Amino acid sequence: MKKYEAPELFVDTFAADTM
Amino acid sequence: MKIKPGYILREVMDIFVIIGVGSEAYSPNEILSLNETGAFLWRxxxxxxxxxxxxxxxxxxxxxxxQTAERDVDVFLEMLRGKALIDG
Incomplete structure (x- = not known):
């Protein structure tokens, strides 16, 4: 049985001109 | 409910990254990723x-x-809906 961690969605936003 | 077509999950150096592979799925200014538990549910x-x-x-x-599992699944599904990643 694995240690539990709540499921999460991470959103990293960046400026378009950084690419 | 189901992950929408056009999204795939790839593990890169212990990071679970969601990649949009179709023009409709692509979000140009965001990188979406999951923790290990999130990736488990995604699959x-x-x-x-x-x-x-x-x-x-x-x-x-x-x-x-x-109780924790049900609550956290609810929260996680709302996160996915918020980014239009799931149908249903």
Whole structure:
């Protein structure tokens, strides 16, 4: 049985001109 | 409910990254990623599953109680809906 961690969605936003 | 077509999950150096592979799926100014538990649920959702099934899978795989699993599945599904990643 694995240690539990709540499921999460991470959103990293960046400026378009950084690419 | 199910992950929408056009999204795939790839693990890169212990980071679970969601990649949009179709023009409709692509979000140009955001990188979406999941933690390990989120990736576990994502893979079930790729085949399609409802909330009780997801919560039960969490309990089988992880050391958690039914109430926590159900609550966290609810929150996680809302996160995915917020980014239009799932149907249903």
């Amino acid at each position: 079930i959702l790729e085949k399609g599953a409802e909330k009780p099934e997801l919560a039960a899978a969490l309990q089988r795989e992880y050391d958690t109680d039914p």
